[in-house]
Amino acid sequence: MSYSARDIEVLPPLEAVRRRPSMYVGSTGPQGIMQLFVEVAQNAIDEVLAGHATQVDVVIDGSRCTITDNGRGIPVDLHPQLGRPALELVVTELHAGGKFLGRAYAAPGGLHGVGLSCVNALSETLFVEVLRDGHRYRLDCARGKHQPIHDLGPATGTGTTVSYQPDPQIFVDSTTLDTQWVATWLEEQAFLGAGCTLSLQAQGEKRQWKEDGGLPAFVRHLSRELPPIHAAPIYLQGQYEGISVEAALQWTTNYGEEVRSFVNRVRTPLGGTHAEGLGSALSRVLHREASRLGLLQSDEELSAADLREGLVGVLSIRMLEPEFEGQTKSLLSSSTATTAVESVIIQAFSAFIAAEPETARAIVGKALEAGRARRAARRANERARYRSLEGVISKEVYRQQFGIRSRNWHQSARWLTDSALLGSHAAMCAVAPDAQVLDVCCGSGVVGASFRGKVGKITGLDLTPEMVRLASERLDEVIQGDVYAIPFPEARFDLVVNREVLHLLPEPQRPVAEIFRVLKPGGQFIVGQMMPYSDADAAWFFRVVKKKQPLFFNNLMEDDMMRLLEGAGFTNITTTEYLQWEDIEVWINTWETPNHLRHEIRDLYHHAPAEARAVHPFRIEPDGRILDQWRWVVFSAFKPVTP
């Protein structure tokens, strides 16, 4: 086949953006829609930061988004070399803008000139109105193609309005912006010291932000619901070789860690070199302090993850020409940022600690607690694995873990109180209204309670005294006891219910046999388990769950459950499936998951193999939050009437 110059296609620049939109805005899904907003809004914020605007207003009406600032207005005069109006250039040409020369803006955000023209290319319609030089000008575009600029006549004031509607030909699934996400973005910009008034009008509501407290106020806001372990956020700042570094830090009694990082006010949800610098600086200073105070026992070591457990922080740096991995700036790769952040934070944090040794002692104390919990979690895994000579599984580890979790049980995952999930268990109920029910390993008793009105007396059984107390608020009677030896005679109950327990029990056939024993002939067993979607995600999902839960022993799937139930003698087995979005940050924010494993869990999502991703839906939001669509399968099985 011949191959010549005629086979080479040269696309107009904006047509290239339309052909490969993901290269420019990350994706054609929700992330891409958000990126369009950021491109336009960041330009308005940059005008504020340059000292020329005091107000940025966002209006979302359906899929149309309109952003107005009262800055200088994009220039409309002719470019000296190109002979075209500057406004036309920035809207229609890639890499045209006022941010490259560093004269009009210092350390700006946005995608450096790819921004507005990209939004134009990917919008069904877009218009820009400029107030400048006593006139109002308007430029209309559709799918990257533009009309001539119109002078709409004399007008007072200055500013720029950009209004666009994402193109449904590109963003096939949805063209609508998540307004809650926009609100969060504007709030972040306000706290990062934009120094202006920001507003959002959407769905008939108007919200406004003006924050003067800077990063400490931001951290107070982020940690407002978490008990602090020191009085006020620690504020650190400094300059290193032209890079400005600012951080505010608050340690809390929480298990999770939330550190938001920004470069030139652009959020870097995956962190990068600046976040690495912060982590290593904190580790060095706190380690040195722990040793100096003699707080470490001879065999005790603290990992960096222990030292950051419960930390809520914001790191913001400003630098010229930052380098990122990928066009959407989610991860900073400039190596100079690590050195700058390390240097500034080590110096400022050391000075802070010298002045406030009690705060340092409290932070190190929290880290020591985290280290001990990490070692306890490792021991839990080892001890639960251990079987004594009598063949009895050590139960103390279950009592310890669920005793601690009972303090905030319903906040430790979304699924626990998901009413539709509870409803999908109750919907399988096929026993008489006066049925005697046993909720096995009942936890707080929500599963048993979801059958209220369909059955008679509901009894709960749990190993943990704290859970027995919690469940007593919901169930008719709660007994402390062991699922391996259920403390009831044979054929006592009409219905036994159980949810998300069998995966935590070595040899699950033993508790299933016990459940079979206490059921009356003809009695029903309803059991729900969260499980992988297929063979393709089974091993990946095992790793995720095992890192979260040291007591995870069985990666159960439908065929395993069928074998378990049939093996115990159950018949007439049916299933129902329920899908539920779980917030992984909430799920992993528990005592039994050491902080370093929380990081490894996030890594597993970020690097999930294509085969797993193809069958197991999950989303990584632009702010880094991970939402996983969990698959629940609820089984109904019956004990035969005759043996």
Added chain:
Amino acid sequence: MNAGESLSRRHDPVKRGGMASPPLRSTRTHDALRAAYARDAQSARLYAELSRVALIEGYPAVSRTLTELAETQAMLAGGHLDFLRQVGEPLGDRRVDGTEELIRALKALLSEDLSETLPDAISSAHAEGFFDIASWFESVARTRRQHLSRLETCGEGLTTEGGE
């Protein structure tokens, strides 16, 4: 490149030079190559995993070093494989002359794993009280089954897709 030329010949640096060399199979050099392949392939994975751990623990410079070492170790494993392929795949010496033979060899490896290696591993883990590790091996078996099924599907496509 001649479409009829076999994959192993293309990747055999000695044969491409046209020089005769003694058969590699069952020599001490062959054993040494297999051992080196196992060591470097395993190390590449280990270093890559540890580089993430170092990053989480707050040692970015160590992490970057480990990543670079892992890349080089993976390259070295590829180098061992260049020679090993003269004999066959390194786990069972099954011939891998061309895509069809490669698929056949991989299917045989997966089948062997599913019928012998993994059932043994699962029952040992159960017998020794490592219930979580037994479940892990069961999850691995699910992955292997999925891979076997995919290889069977793409093996069917070989006759219709053709070579280069």
